[in-house]
Amino acid sequence: MMKNKLIISVVIVAILTVLGIYLLESFRENQFKPEELEKSSEETPIEEPQIKGNIISEEHKKIIPTVPKLHSWQKEEGIHIPNAISSSTIFRDNQYWMYFTGNGIELAISNDGINFVLKGSVIGDDGPGSEQEMVTNPTIFQIKEGKYRMIYEGSTDKNAVRKLYSAVSDGGLKWVKEGGIRLEDSIFYSDLKKGTSGVVIFASVPDVIRLKDDCLRIYYAAVDEIRTAKSCDEGLTWQKEGKIMFDVYPEVAQDPDIIQLEDETYKLFFSTQNFERTKGWIVSASSEDGINFMIEGKIIEPTTGVTHAMDTDATKLLEGRYRLYYSEGNLSYPNFTPNILSAISLD
DSSP states (O other): OHHHHHHHHHHHHHHHHHHHHHHHHHHHHTSOOHHHHHHHHHHSOOOOOOEETTEEOGGGTTTSOOOOOOOOEEEOSSOSBTTOEEEEEEEETTEEEEEEEESEEEEEEESSSSSEEEEEEEEOOOOTTSSOSEEEEEEEEEOTTSOEEEEEEEEOTTSOSEEEEEEEESSSSSOEEOSSOSBOOEEEEEETTTTEEEEEEBOEEEEEEEOTTSOEEEEEEETTEEEEEEESSTTSSOEEEEEOEESSOOSOOEEEEEEEOTTSOEEEEEEEEOTTSSOEEEEEEEESSSSEEEEEEEEEOOOTTOOEEEEEEEEEOTTSOEEEEEEEEOOOTTSOOOEEEEEEEOO
C-alpha cells in the first residue's frame, strides 16, 4: 500500500515538473526580444518634419507655423487718405475700417485695404476749456461684451496738455464719448531749440493690445519716450508700468504701434527723428515680453522731398502678410499736410 502511494506521488511530481517547464518556455517565447523591440521601433518611426534647405514639405506646413519676421517692406503706390495722419485699422464685415486724424477723428472703409471710401467724422472736437479742443490719434479694440472701445488723444488748441480719453460703439460707426480721463501722464522735458524746460502733461498716440491674461496693455508716447500701462477692466482704468526698454535707447521714440506674432513674440514699430528734428523715419523692434525690446533697424524712410515718415498702423491681411499704413509729411506747422500711405511685408 505504501509502495503504491509513493509511486503515485512520484508521478504527480513529474507531471507538475514537466508542466512547469512547458509553461516557462511558452512564457519566454512570447516575450519581446531586444532585437524585436528594436525592429518594432524601426518599423513605426516617429515622423519628423522633412526639411530640405529652407523648404518644408507640404504635409508639415500645417504643424509648423510660419512666423513673419517683418524686417523687409515694400512701399505701395498711391495715397490712401490725403490730408490725414495716425490711423488705426480694424477688420470688420470683411472690410477694412480705418479711423484716422482728419476733421476730428474720421472713418474710411475699404474692401481691399487700398481704396478707401470716406464716411466722415465719428468723434468731433469739443469747445474751449474742455481739453478736447483737438481730438486725434485713435486706437480701436473690441471689448468682451462685443462692443468697440476707442482710446484717443484730447488736447488743448496749442497741444500744451495731452491726455487720453475714450468712446464706445456698438458697431464701429456711431460713437459715444465716455466721461472722465482714461490716462494722464507727465514728464520733464527740455526744448533745446526754444530754450525752455519743465514738466509737461503728455500722453499721446496710444495703441492697445490684449495680453495672454486677458488684460490690456496700452503703449503711448510721453514726448520722446514710449511708456505702457495695463488695464484689467477693458480699458476703463489703467495702471502705469513705466517706459519700455531698448537694448540701445534712441534719442527719440514716438508713435508706438504694437502687434503680437504667431510665436507670441512682440513687434513694435515707432517713429524716430534726427537731433535737429529735420527728418523722421520708422524703426522696428522685437521683444519676448512686450517690455524689453531689441531694435532691429530702420524699415521706412520718407519719400524724396518729404521730411518725415511716422505714425504706423500694422494690419494683418487675410493672406497672412502684413500691411503697414503710415503717414508722410513735411513737419512744419502750421503748413503740415500729411498723407496716409502703406507698405507691404516681404518676409
